[in-house]
Amino acid sequence: MIRTHIDGQEVVVTKELVEKYNQAGPRYTSYPTAPNWNDHFGPNEFLGRLKETNKKEKSLSLYFHLPFCEERCTFCACSVVATKQHSVVEPYLKALFKEIENVGEVLDRAPPLEQLHWGGGTPTYLSADQIEQLYENIGKYFSIADSAEVSIEIDPRVTTDDQLKTLRRLGFNRASLGVQDFESEVQKLAGRIQSEEETRHAIVTCRSLGFESVNVDLVYGLPKQTQKTFEKTLQKILELNPDRIALFNFAYVPWMHTHQKKILEQDLPDAWTKLTMFCEAIRIFEDAGYEFIGLDHFAKKNDELSKARKEGTMYRNFQGYTTKANCDLIGLGVTSISFVSGAFSQNAKKLKDYEKGVSKNGFVTERGLVLSEDDLIRQKIIREIFCHQRVKADFDNYFKNEKERLRLLEKDGLVDLGADQLRVTPLGRLFLRNIGMIFDAYLKPNQDRFSKTV
Ligand code: SF4
Incomplete structure (x- = not known):
C-alpha cells in the first residue's frame, strides 16, 4: 500500500x-484530443476564425514554437528538429516573421496580449540577436499588457547569461527550466547530461535579473529512476527554491516517437514504483510549502497560480496551468496549435512545408476541428x-x-x-x-x- x-x-x-x-x-491538454481533428479544416477556415475573434476584440495569448535542439533527448515527446547547424534559424525566422505579419494584419483590433510564450525545442537555440529580432517583430503587430505573463522555456545547458539578460530586458518575466532528474545514470539514459551547477547557475541568474517566476520541469518514470535517487533530486530542487514545479509523468510511446526506442522497456520503473515516486513528491513538496495543483503541478502558496486555484479562476491550455482564463490562443511556428473562436487548428508539421507554405499561401493550417x-x-x-x-x-x-x-x-x-x-x-x-x-x-x-x- x-x-x-x-x-x-x-x-x-x-x-x-x-x-x-x-x-x-x-x-x-486539449479536448477533443488531437487525433480526432481532421484535414477538412485548412487555412481558409483558420482565417475565418481569426476574423471572427477580431470582431470580438477578445483577449489573446500567443505561443511561438522554436523547434531546434542540438540533440534529441531520448524521452522527449515535443516536436523537435535536432541539428547542430544553427544556420537553420535564419530561414525559420523569416517564415515566422511572415506568419506574425499575416496574423497581425487580420487581428488589427486585438487588445494587448495577456500571455506570450516561447516554447520548443529550445528557444535559446536562437542567439541573443535573433531573440531580439523575433521580439521586435512581434511588437510590430501586438502590444503586451502590463499584467501579461511573458514566459520562455530555458535549457540550462545551452543558455548564456547574455541571452537571459536580453530576455529580461525585452520583458520576459517567467522562465521555465528543464531539469528532469539530477541522477547521472538517469541523465545518461535520458540522453541529457546536465550538471547541478548548470541548473543552479541558470536559476540564480534568472532571480538576479528579476524574473518574477522561475519554474522547474521534472519527469518521473525515466529509465533507471528509483525512489531513492528521485527523492535526492527532489531535495536538491527544494534547495533551489523554484516558484513552481511541473512534475510530468514520462509518456513512453515509442510507436509514436521512434527515438524513444533507445530506451529499453526493462529499464523503466513499473507503474507501482512510479506512483510511489509521485506520492512521495506530493508529500515532500507539500511539506515544503507548495500546493499540489491539478494533475502534476506544484506552486508556492503565495504564487498567482495557487491564488487562482483557490479563487476558482485557474485555467488549463496546451501550455499547462495558467491564471489567464479564456483567451483565444494562437500558435505560430511549425506544428503550433491554436484555439480560436471555438476551433482547434494545427500548422504544418514538417519544417519545409511550414517555411514554404507561409511565404506562398499565408497560412499553413494542416488540420483542425470546429467544436x-x-x-x-x-x-x-x-x-x-x-x-x-x-x-x-x-x-x-x-x-x-x-x-x-x-x-x-x-x-x-x-x-x-x-x-x-x-x-x-x-x-x-x-x-x-x-x-x-x-x-x-x-x-x-x-x-x-x-x-x-x-
Ligand atoms: S532539450 Fe527539451 S525539447 Fe529538446 S530534445 Fe531535449 S527535452 Fe526535447
Whole structure:
C-alpha cells in the first residue's frame, strides 16, 4: 500500500487500484484530443476564425514554437528538429516573421496580449540577436499588457547569461527550466547530461535579473529512476527554491516517437514504483510549502497560480496551468496549435512545408476541428476536473450514461457524485486522466496509442 496526504487528508492506494486504472489514456491538454481533428479544416477556415475573434476584440495569448535542439533527448515527446547547424534559424525566422505579419494584419483590433510564450525545442537555440529580432517583430503587430505573463522555456545547458539578460530586458518575466532528474545514470539514459551547477547557475541568474517566476520541469518514470535517487533530486530542487514545479509523468510511446526506442522497456520503473515516486513528491513538496495543483503541478502558496486555484479562476491550455482564463490562443511556428473562436487548428508539421507554405499561401493550417456544442460542454467539464476537481453538470439527463460509469469510480473512492455535482476525492486526484476519460465522447475501447495513466 502507498500512504500519502493530499489536500490535508490521508490517502491510501492499493496495488489492485493501480492495476485497474493504469490504462492508456489522453492527458487532455486539449479536448477533443488531437487525433480526432481532421484535414477538412485548412487555412481558409483558420482565417475565418481569426476574423471572427477580431470582431470580438477578445483577449489573446500567443505561443511561438522554436523547434531546434542540438540533440534529441531520448524521452522527449515535443516536436523537435535536432541539428547542430544553427544556420537553420535564419530561414525559420523569416517564415515566422511572415506568419506574425499575416496574423497581425487580420487581428488589427486585438487588445494587448495577456500571455506570450516561447516554447520548443529550445528557444535559446536562437542567439541573443535573433531573440531580439523575433521580439521586435512581434511588437510590430501586438502590444503586451502590463499584467501579461511573458514566459520562455530555458535549457540550462545551452543558455548564456547574455541571452537571459536580453530576455529580461525585452520583458520576459517567467522562465521555465528543464531539469528532469539530477541522477547521472538517469541523465545518461535520458540522453541529457546536465550538471547541478548548470541548473543552479541558470536559476540564480534568472532571480538576479528579476524574473518574477522561475519554474522547474521534472519527469518521473525515466529509465533507471528509483525512489531513492528521485527523492535526492527532489531535495536538491527544494534547495533551489523554484516558484513552481511541473512534475510530468514520462509518456513512453515509442510507436509514436521512434527515438524513444533507445530506451529499453526493462529499464523503466513499473507503474507501482512510479506512483510511489509521485506520492512521495506530493508529500515532500507539500511539506515544503507548495500546493499540489491539478494533475502534476506544484506552486508556492503565495504564487498567482495557487491564488487562482483557490479563487476558482485557474485555467488549463496546451501550455499547462495558467491564471489567464479564456483567451483565444494562437500558435505560430511549425506544428503550433491554436484555439480560436471555438476551433482547434494545427500548422504544418514538417519544417519545409511550414517555411514554404507561409511565404506562398499565408497560412499553413494542416488540420483542425470546429467544436460542436457537445464538445464545448465536455471540454469545460474536463478542464474543471483537471483544474478544480469539482464540476456541476446534469447527471440525470445529459450525462446519464456517464453517471453509471462514475458510480463505479465512486465505489473505488475516486469521486463523490451528488445530484448535479461531481467532486474528485483526494485519492481521485491521482487518477484525474481516468476521470476525464469518462466524459470523452471520442474515446474508443483499447485505444492504445496514448501513454499509460499511472
Ligand atoms: S532539450 Fe527539451 S525539447 Fe529538446 S530534445 Fe531535449 S527535452 Fe526535447
